[in-house]
Amino acid sequence: MAAESTESNRGHTRRSFVKSAGAVAAGVALVGSPRETLAAAGGPKAVQYPDDRHTQACRWPLYGPKDEEAVLDVIRRPSYRPIEQFEKDWREYLGASYVKAHCNGTSALASLYFALDLPAGSEILVPSYTFFATIMPMRLFGLVPVFVDINPRTLNFDLEDARRRLTKNTRALIPVHWLGRPCEMDDILSFGREKGLIVLEDAAHAHGASMQGKKMGTWGRMAIFSYQASKPLPMIEGGMGVYQNRADYERGTTFGNYDLPSGYPQESGYRKYQGTGLGLKFRMHPVSAALGRVQLRELDRRNAMITAQVRRLNDRICALPGLYEQGARPDMQRVYYNWNMLSLDEAQAGMSRAACVKALRAEGVRASAHQYRLQHECAVYAEPQWWHHPPQIPQLPGSEQANRTALGLPLFTAEVPELVEQYAVAFEKVWAHRKELA
Numbered sequence: 001m002a003a004e005s006t007e008s009n010r011g012h013t014r015r016s017f018v019k020s021a022g023a024v025a026a027g028v029a030l031v032g033s034p035r036e037t038l039a040a041a042g043g044p045k046a047v048q049y050p051d052d053r054h055t056q057a058c059r060w061p062l063y064g065p066k067d068e069e070a071v072l073d074v075i076r077r078p079s080y081r082p083i084e085q086f087e088k089d090w091r092e093y094l095g096a097s098y099v100k101a102h103c104n105g106t107s108a109l110a111s112l113y114f115a116l117d118l119p120a121g122s123e124i125l126v127p128s129y130t131f132f133a134t135i136m137p138m139r140l141f142g143l144v145p146v147f148v149d150i151n152p153r154t155l156n157f158d159l160e161d162a163r164r165r166l167t168k169n170t171r172a173l174i175p176v177h178w179l180g181r182p183c184e185m186d187d188i189l190s191f192g193r194e195k196g197l198i199v200l201e202d203a204a205h206a207h208g209a210s211m212q213g214k215k216m217g218t219w220g221r222m223a224i225f226s227y228q229a230s231k232p233l234p235m236i237e238g239g240m241g242v243y244q245n246r247a248d249y250e251r252g253t254t255f256g257n258y259d260l261p262s263g264y265p266q267e268s269g270y271r272k273y274q275g276t277g278l279g280l281k282f283r284m285h286p287v288s289a290a291l292g293r294v295q296l297r298e299l300d301r302r303n304a305m306i307t308a309q310v311r312r313l314n315d316r317i318c319a320l321p322g323l324y325e326q327g328a329r330p331d332m333q334r335v336y337y338n339w340n341m342l343s344l345d346e347a348q349a350g351m352s353r354a355a356c357v358k359a360l361r362a363e364g365v366r367a368s369a370h371q372y373r374l375q376h377e378c379a380v381y382a383e384p385q386w387w388h389h390p391p392q393i394p395q396l397p398g399s400e401q402a403n404r405t406a407l408g409l410p411l412f413t414a415e416v417p418e419l420v421e422q423y424a425v426a427f428e429k430v431w432a433h434r435k436e437l438a
């Protein structure tokens, strides 16, 4: 990943920095210099952006009159039609065979694990560095999570570690495209084929991301999306299951929909469950679906705009020693979700993450020493009463390293060239003074 970051930085030179700084200074705001005294030592702050505009630059979700109109329309003429309409839109957008809308991503995951129809005790390889919902619904069907490490640079599924955790009971794996960065699905699918494993995807962060031109969420046999408020396609609450084959779709859908089986083909073994389903009601709210239809029209444009902001900043600052981004392969088109997540190699940078974050914050950068809850350390996995087969609690050095090295920056969701410029100067300033911070 280090090489990839360097690759993307080659275009940046001191001259392009001066040029962009000059343009911004002429038009919008005065830009400080990396040579000035650190703000932490009494110098001027590099980020002079007013607080409220800074907050506005990271605003999410972005709703406007078209979203309001769509919501009002459902309220004025209540109907479930927007759900089918959104399913059609999403299926076409992804190029997927079957989709089913859910009330959230967690219920889509529960349906997916039910659809697997695996015997109790079957093991599923899953990162510990994920939201609870990728893992906990397994419990309901006697499935056993096997915690896999991540690559601390990409924050994604570590296939080599997965190989080491295979047992005779391993049946499936579910990588997570963390913060919109695709997992290496070509390698993961080959591994799945080689070992006879079912490949699933948690694409809760990856709306619109693709690899080799194929959308994330269409690589695995089944996948899910979340449309919770912070996600790249925000509906406040909502989720989607994506299925490559009809049998999975019918089984997954019947679990949470008592009223849909009569629509299945005559030969379906699930038609008889019309009126009962198989236990739960996971229907998406039509207001969410109506919001989703409007948001989907903006998805690609917004993803491109947000990516452009990140590139403008990261192409500058990842030239600094020891600073890396969550790099991606050239055949991956990633999206960004919630954070611009970097990582700091303290030895190469010559300063600690804590000192760096403190100095950046003094400059006005909203940086944080990012830590994510590791699932394998949570109480529920260590208590056998919740599990058909209790999970093993492993050592996961890559996940721990991610929590020691990640440096979170806000994601700019508006075009803010002068703020990006001020952030870049703040980083260059902190790095210029890093011996003082060592």
Ligand SMILES: Cc1ncc(COP(=O)(O)O)c(C=O)c1O
Binding pocket: 104, 105, 106, 107, 130, 131, 133, 134, 176, 202, 204, 205, 225, 226, 227, 228, 238, 239
């Ligand atoms: C990786 C991941 N998977 C699944 C989910 C579950 O989605 P939801 O919050 O819509 O239930 C989330 C939500 O944040 C998530 O981050």
